[in-house]
Amino acid sequence: MIDLQLLALLLAPLLGGALLAVFGSRKWAAELNSLMSFFTFAASVILTMRVIDSGPQVAFHEQFFIDQFNVFLVALTAFVAFTTSLFSRPYMRIEQHHGKLTTGMLHLYYSMYQMFTFAMLVALTTNNMGIVWVAMEAATLTTVLLVSLYRTPASLEAAWKYFILCGVGIALALFGTILLYFAAERVLGEGGTALLWTHLNEVKGELEPTVLKLAFVFLLVGYGTKVGLVPLHSWLPDAHAEGPTPVSAVLSGLLLNVALCAVVRSKVLVDGSLGTHFAGYLMMGFGLLSVVVASFSLFRQKDIKRMFAYSSIEHMGLITFALGMGGPVATFAGMLHMTVHSLTKSAIFFAVGHAVQKSGTQVMENIRGMLQVSPTVGWGLAIGTFAILGMPPFGVFASEFLIITTAMHEYPWTTPFLLIALGVAFAAIFGKIQPVVFGETTAKRLPHSPALIPVFVHLLLVLMLGLYMPPYLADWYRQAAALLG
Amino acid sequence: MQTPFLLQFINLLAALLLLIAFAMLTQRRILSLINLFALQGAVLSLSTFVVAFSTSQHHLYYSAGLTLLLKVLLLPWLLHRLIRKLNVRWDVETLINIPTTMLVGISLVIFSFNLAAPIAQLSEGLTRGLIGIALASVLLSLLMMLTRRKAVSQVVAFLSLENGLFFAATSATQGMPLVVELGIALDVLVATFIFGIFFFQIRETFDSLDIAHMEKLKDD
Numbered sequence: 001m002i003d004l005q006l007l008a009l010l011l012a013p014l015l016g017g018a019l020l021a022v023f024g025s026r027k028w029a030a031e032l033n034s035l036m037s038f039f040t041f042a043a044s045v046i047l048t049m050r051v052i053d054s055g056p057q058v059a060f061h062e063q064f065f066i067d068q069f070n071v072f073l074v075a076l077t078a079f080v081a082f083t084t085s086l087f088s089r090p091y092m093r094i095e096q097h098h099g100k101l102t103t104g105m106l107h108l109y110y111s112m113y114q115m116f117t118f119a120m121l122v123a124l125t126t127n128n129m130g131i132v133w134v135a136m137e138a139a140t141l142t143t144v145l146l147v148s149l150y151r152t153p154a155s156l157e158a159a160w161k162y163f164i165l166c167g168v169g170i171a172l173a174l175f176g177t178i179l180l181y182f183a184a185e186r187v188l189g190e191g192g193t194a195l196l197w198t199h200l201n202e203v204k205g206e207l208e209p210t211v212l213k214l215a216f217v218f219l220l221v222g223y224g225t226k227v228g229l230v231p232l233h234s235w236l237p238d239a240h241a242e243g244p245t246p247v248s249a250v251l252s253g254l255l256l257n258v259a260l261c262a263v264v265r266s267k268v269l270v271d272g273s274l275g276t277h278f279a280g281y282l283m284m285g286f287g288l289l290s291v292v293v294a295s296f297s298l299f300r301q302k303d304i305k306r307m308f309a310y311s312s313i314e315h316m317g318l319i320t321f322a323l324g325m326g327g328p329v330a331t332f333a334g335m336l337h338m339t340v341h342s343l344t345k346s347a348i349f350f351a352v353g354h355a356v357q358k359s360g361t362q363v364m365e366n367i368r369g370m371l372q373v374s375p376t377v378g379w380g381l382a383i384g385t386f387a388i389l390g391m392p393p394f395g396v397f398a399s400e401f402l403i404i405t406t407a408m409h410e411y412p413w414t415t416p417f418l419l420i421a422l423g424v425a426f427a428a429i430f431g432k433i434q435p436v437v438f439g440e441t442t443a444k445r446l447p448h449s450p451a452l453i454p455v456f457v458h459l460l461l462v463l464m465l466g467l468y469m470p471p472y473l474a475d476w477y478r479q480a481a482a483l484l485g
Numbered sequence: 486m487q488t489p490f491l492l493q494f495i496n497l498l499a500a501l502l503l504l505i506a507f508a509m510l511t512q513r514r515i516l517s518l519i520n521l522f523a524l525q526g527a528v529l530s531l532s533t534f535v536v537a538f539s540t541s542q543h544h545l546y547y548s549a550g551l552t553l554l555l556k557v558l559l560l561p562w563l564l565h566r567l568i569r570k571l572n573v574r575w576d577v578e579t580l581i582n583i584p585t586t587m588l589v590g591i592s593l594v595i596f597s598f599n600l601a602a603p604i605a606q607l608s609e610g611l612t613r614g615l616i617g618i619a620l621a622s623v624l625l626s627l628l629m630m631l632t633r634r635k636a637v638s639q640v641v642a643f644l645s646l647e648n649g650l651f652f653a654a655t656s657a658t659q660g661m662p663l664v665v666e667l668g669i670a671l672d673v674l675v676a677t678f679i680f681g682i683f684f685f686q687i688r689e690t691f692d693s694l695d696i697a698h699m700e701k702l703k704d705d
Contacts, residue, residue, distance in 0.1 A: 130665030137672040141679060148683075153690050157699035160636075160683065167643055167676065168627060174650050174669070175623060182604070182616070182658045195662060210603045238702045 002057045005050055006064055009043040009074070010121055012036055013081075016114035024107030030089040033110045037078075037085040040117060044078035047071060052476055056483070058127060058198060065127035065198050068480035069335075073124050073261055076339055080253050080346050081117045083454035087350045088113075088246035090448045094357050095244065097448065105149055109244070116142040116250065120258045130195045132262050133170065133177050136226065139255060140166045147243040158238035165235040166225055173222020173262075179215035180269070183208045197265055204272035216270040216279050219263065220286065226259035228313045229320060230290040240309035241362065245353030248305055252312040253346035257338050260316065264323055268484055271326075283324025288417055290317025295421040298428035303362045304352055307432060308345065311388060314425055315341045318418075322403045323484070325410060331481035333402035340395035340462050344387045347458035351380035354450040355436070364432050369441030380455040382437045387462050389426050395465030491539045495656065498532040499618045502652060503594070506625040509645060510590055510632075511583050515576045518641050519564045525648050526556030533655045545660045552651065555670055560644060560677055567681050568637060573694060578635050586632055590625055597621040619653035636687055636694040640680045647673055 016036030023029060048071050051057060056067035066074070092109065095101045101109075119142055123135035140163070148159035177195075184194040187206045193199045200207070221232065228236040240248040267279040294314035301307035315337070322334030354377045359367040371378030387394035400422065408415045505525045512518045530552040537545030568574045580586070601617035626646035633639050651669075654661045661669075684694060691698040 128662070128665065130661055131668060134665065134668030134672055137669075137676075141672065141675050144679060145682070148686065151686060151690065153699075154702060156683075156686055156690055157702055160687070160696065160699060161702070163679070163683070164630065164639060164643070168630065168646070171623070171643075171646050171650060175620070175653060178650065178653045178658060178661070179604070181654075181661055185658055186607070195665065208607060211607065214600065214604065242702075 002047075002050065002066070003059045005043065005047045006059045006066070006125065009040065009047055009078075010118065010125070012039040012043055013114045013118035013121065016040070017111050017118060020107075020111040020114055024110045025103050029106065029110050030085075030092065033113060034082070034085040034089060036114055037082040037117065040121070041078040041082040044075050048075045052472070062193075062196055062198065063127055063131070064125050065196075066125055067483055068476055069264075069483050070124045070261060072335065072476065072480055073257055073338070074121060076342055077117070077120055077124065077254050077258070080342055080458075081120075081250060083457065084246050084249050084253075084346060084350075085113065087249070087353070087451050087454045088244075090451045091246060091350075091353055091357070092244070094448050094450075098357070100150055101244075105151075109146060109149060112142045112146055113246075113250075116146075120254060123258050124261060127196050127198055129177055129180060129197060129200070129265070132265070133174050136173070136223065136259065136262060137167075137170050139258065140170065140226070143239075143243075143247065143251065143255070146247045147239045149244050149247070150242070152242070155242040158235075158242035162235045162239040165232070169222050169225025169232060171222070172218050172225075176215045176218030176220075176222055176266070179211055179218065180266070183211040183215065183273075197269075200269050201272070204269050205275075207269070207273040209274045212270045212273045213278060216266055216282070219266045220279075220282055223259045223262045223266075224286060224320075227256050227263065227316050227320065228290070229286045229317065230293040230313065233290070233294070233313050236313060237306045237309040240312070241303050241306040245305070245349055245356070248309070249346040249349035249353075252309065252349065253342040256312065256316050257342060260319060260323070260338070263320070264484060267323070271485075277326070280324045280326050283320050284411070284414070285324075287317045287319070287321030287324055288414060290314065291321065291421045292417055295425035295428070298425055301428075301432070302364060304356065304364045304367060304432075304436070305349070305362055307364070307429065308348055308352065311425065311429060312341075312345055314421070315345070315388075318400070318403060321414075321418075322406075325406060326485060327406070327410070328478065328481050329402060330406045330410075331484050332477050333399045333406065335477050335480060336395065336465065337399035337403065340399055340465055341388075343458040343462050344384055344394070344396060347380065347455045347462075348384035348388060350452070350455045350458075351377055351384055354452070355381060357450075364436055367436045368439040370437050372441040374450070376452045376455075377450065378437050380452055380459070381433065383459050384455070385429060385433045385437075387459060389429060390422060393463065393466045394459075395462045398466050398469075491535060495532055495535055495539075495615070498528055498535070499615050499652070499656070501528050502532070502649075503618055503622055503625075506622040506645065506649070507587070507590060509641070510586060510625055510629050511580065513578050513580055515568060515578070515635070515637055516574055518638055519561055519568070522564070522641050522645055522648075523557055523561040525645060526552060526561070529648055529652055529655075530557060532652065536656055536659060540659055542659055544663045545655060547663060548655055548660060548666055551666070551670055555674065556644075556648065559674070563677060563681065564637070564641070567684060571637075571684055571688060571694065573635075573637060576635065576637075578633065578638060580632065586628070590628060593624040593628060594621040597624055616653060616657040619649055619657055622649035622652065625649075634695055634697050636684060636696055639696065640677075643680075644673070644677070 119139040533549035597620035
């Protein structure tokens with residue numbers, strides 16, 4: 001039964017990719033894209049209910065593994081992928097109307113969008129640490145041509161940088177995986193089971209600590225490049241700024257989470273083997289550095305998408321820090337922050353996308369008075385910015401509050417860094433977005449009406465998570481946190 | 486089970502692999518670079534075959550065949566075709582400071598041997614010391630990516646990096662599960678195609694395959 005549910009989840013985007021590879025140039029390709037994304041989302045809901053009811057499960061000869069932790073990311077990924085497909089329908093049509101995209105480019109976009117969803121879902125659900133690597137690389141490959149979709153010099157440069165840096169990063173992760181296999185082979189024997197996470201997790205105490213230590217360094221650096229941890233982040237702002245906005249939204253909201261999931265899985269094994277907090281400390285260090293560097297970089301940004309890309313680095317740093325700290329409260333807060341960051345950041349990118357289309361530029365100095373041109377875009381941007389800056393009553397406030405209070409309790413010396421970084425980020429983003437939203441306008445009308453329902457649905461969910469967390473949801477997060485230890 | 490002869494043979498091949506990595510680091514002609522890459526693939530395939538023979542791991546024979554097909558025949562053929570179409574077949578790259586690059590390379594080798602020393606202690610017989618060589622060739626390819634300014638040679642460096650990893654997987658750990666190896670091979674193949682598409686897009690936009698033109702994106 002679980003086999004069937006998982007198959008539905010993975011087949012929907014795969015079939016979507018194949019269908020759109022054939023019919024991507026048709027008029028209804030955008031609708032087909034949304035429809036397939038909806039099927040994926042529906043399958044993820046069914047799978048989630050199943051896992052919440054009956055706990056962790058393995059499927060397909062243990063090649064796939066689903067527990068409360070990754071099913072929450074599966075549901076989030078499928079949901080945001082669905083809403084982004086709704087947003088991209090009018091957005092991409094406007095881009096085509098402006099002459100920035102041809103039908104051929106849209107064809108590529110739709111087909112790759114589905115394949116990207118497929119790669120992420122495989123990376124999340126597979127039990128095999130080797131397949132995690134293969135799927136992460138596939139996720140890079142499917143998005144690299146999307147980043148250069150506009151074929152401008154800047155977008156080509158961004159895509160090349162993304163390809164080379166993530167290629168190198170992920171190659172190091174493969175070396176880490178090989179080392180992990182080297183250690184596992186001595187305990188579990190050769191062949192298929194030595195890379196299966198569930199098996200590794202059972203024998204993690206017997207794995208050779210020296211090898212695992214080295215393996216984790218490679219895995220963290222490798223997958224950390226994809227998470228966008230400082231100092232491996234330099235591809236991220238370029239790729240987010242130069243790619244089409246729906247791609248920025250899914251890269252920022254989803255791909256970074258998926259890469260972090262791979263890091264967390266490795267961390268559980270390594271700390272279990274060493275019996276110390278080695279992996280956790282490394283993650284805390286990288287996380288803290290990312291938060292501080294990213295928030296100070298925010299001041300220098302002139303491009304609106306670039307600025308929010310740096311904000312993603314900051315938030316991913318915060319999540320990495322929280323998950324590195326470990327313990328039930330910090331892990332709970334880290335997962336909550338993953339959820340609210342994905343929802344809020346993709347909502348912001350949706351609003352930013354339309355704001356950029358209206359004013360014809362990504363330079364913030366030239367985007368003015370969004371509230372006058374279109375109250376929905378303006379309010380979407382304003383409320384999204386408030387939410388991402390951690391203002392109460394939004395969910396980001398709740399998770400940041402939990403992370404900081406836990407840090408105060410466990411590692412008091414980190415709190416000044418975190419508080420200063422969050423303060424700086426607030427000043428930088430608020431100062432730059434305020435005139436964009438208010439102020440005098442120069443923008444023009446759009447040929448198609450924008451899709452802003454996804455923006456407000458996301459923000460409403462974030463608001464709800466801040467005000468009231470349903471008990472079953474809290475339970476679910478707590479169970480997931482318990483699994484990660 | 487394994488004769489000292491086979492052991493020595495594998496060590497010889499590993500040393501050859503490292504030597505080729507150094508040769509690639511300093512090779513200035515794109516055509517020769519691709520030929521060196523093919524040679525590296527051939528050594529890799531042969532070493533995988535020898536490991537398969539001496540440990541009688543059957544799936545390693547498939548890996549050796551896959552390497553031969555992909556890295557000795559298909560990818561070099563694709564690259565040759567690409568440079569012919571792009572008309573960069575006879576391009577010579579100016580490399581600054583070859584002696585310094587070599588010295589950095591040597592220290593990378595020492596560093597990786599040091600790093601791998603505790604691991605080499607753990608492994609028995611055949612694979613001892615090989616993981617250090619694998620790590621060294623991975624780091625040398627990384628260095629090559631940093632020092633190159635032409636898109637094609639960066640891609641060759643990327644593929645040779647993958648060769649180093651494959652050597653680690655087959656020789657040091659006697660092969661990852663076949664499904665993983667197939668997945669990795671597929672990714673590498675697709676990556677090469679995408680690189681090919683990129684070459685044409687870059688050339689169309691910048692009139693050159695020099696990535697010095699692509700350093701415009703900055704934070705300001």
